[in-house]
Amino acid sequence: MATHSWNPTQYLQFEDERLRPALDLIARLPAGEPRLVVDLGCGAGNALPALAARFPGARVVGVDSSAAMLSKVAGKGFETIQADIGTWQPETPPDVIFSNAALHWLGDHERLFPRLLSLLAPGGVLAVQMPAMHAAPLRALQPVVAAKGPWAAKLAGIGSARAILEPAGYYDVLRPLVPGLELWVTEYIHVLRGERPVVEWAKGTSLLPFLDALADTPELRDAFLDAYAEALAPHYPRQSDGAVLLPFRRQFILART
Ligand SMILES: C[S@@+](CC[C@H](N)C(=O)[O-])C[C@H]1O[C@@H](n2cnc3c(N)ncnc32)[C@H](O)[C@@H]1O
Numbered sequence: 001m002a003t004h005s006w007n008p009t010q011y012l013q014f015e016d017e018r019l020r021p022a023l024d025l026i027a028r029l030p031a032g033e034p035r036l037v038v039d040l041g042c043g044a045g046n047a048l049p050a051l052a053a054r055f056p057g058a059r060v061v062g063v064d065s066s067a068a069m070l071s072k073v074a075g076k077g078f079e080t081i082q083a084d085i086g087t088w089q090p091e092t093p094p095d096v097i098f099s100n101a102a103l104h105w106l107g108d109h110e111r112l113f114p115r116l117l118s119l120l121a122p123g124g125v126l127a128v129q130m131p132a133m134h135a136a137p138l139r140a141l142q143p144v145v146a147a148k149g150p151w152a153a154k155l156a157g158i159g160s161a162r163a164i165l166e167p168a169g170y171y172d173v174l175r176p177l178v179p180g181l182e183l184w185v186t187e188y189i190h191v192l193r194g195e196r197p198v199v200e201w202a203k204g205t206s207l208l209p210f211l212d213a214l215a216d217t218p219e220l221r222d223a224f225l226d227a228y229a230e231a232l233a234p235h236y237p238r239q240s241d242g243a244v245l246l247p248f249r250r251q252f253i254l255a256r257t
Helices: 008-028 048-054 067-071 109-119 137-146 167-177 197-203 208-213 218-235
Strands: 036-040 059-064 079-082 096-100 125-131 180-192 244-256
Touching: 008 048, 008 067, 008 096, 008 125, 008 180, 008 197, 008 244, 036 048, 048 059, 059 067, 067 079, 109 125, 109 167, 109 244, 137 197, 137 218, 167 180, 167 244, 180 197, 197 218, 197 244
Parallel strands: 036 059, 036 096, 059 079, 096 125
Antiparallel strands: 125 244, 180 244
8 A cells, every 4th residue: 555645746846757658658558449548556647638648539547545646636637546556446347557657666566467457358458667776876775875874763664665576577477468568678868957856856756655754853854865865966966067867767568468
């Protein structure tokens, strides 16, 4: 269950960068006339208009556990359901289950992905994008900084989303279950600007479990963020024009039943 304090304002600071992989995945969805398209972990609903534009005849529904994120979808004309993806059961089998940057927050992908396939209508498609960033300084330095400093006791046992499987792992889980499977990895080079932009990026997503654990001690939270910024700095230097480049690896999965 995603119990983190998702903050749409923080998350949407990098709206374009975070939407880009969703658009790339939507562009690879097979042509067809799906009746029901579900966006799992739809968040603030950024991908919903693109899904609706791709499939004008479809009912497009967003599912997310965060009321704060779903509040940003209100008024955009899309149906939403507040539910945990881990236990969500559609009333009607969807023709397309789409998920951008959400399923890495759930564990046990060896069971989750077959379960999602089993929920699809015959001939349905499962289309997923997840960050594959565990080895990158952005993610790898979080537990290192968390373990050293006056915040360490409060952060003991706290961690962000676990590492996803390697592409070969998804192949072994999914290929026996579907006739068509595409896997690919893209590394985007995000051009970020502003004060400590990589920290700001992480505050919107992967740092949430750490920040939630320090929510009632703002001075420790700020000191932790300063130490994280200092640890990141040599890995994400400023370019000559002041921009910071954030290489960001993402894993894509397109399974056709
Ligand atoms: C990084 S945001 C991505 C939002 C959106 N898909 C996008 O591309 O902008 C991750 C979203 O997944 C949702 N989420 C994480 N775990 C979830 C779970 N177990 N059940 C439902 N939603 C979940 C969070 O609430 C959050 O809105």
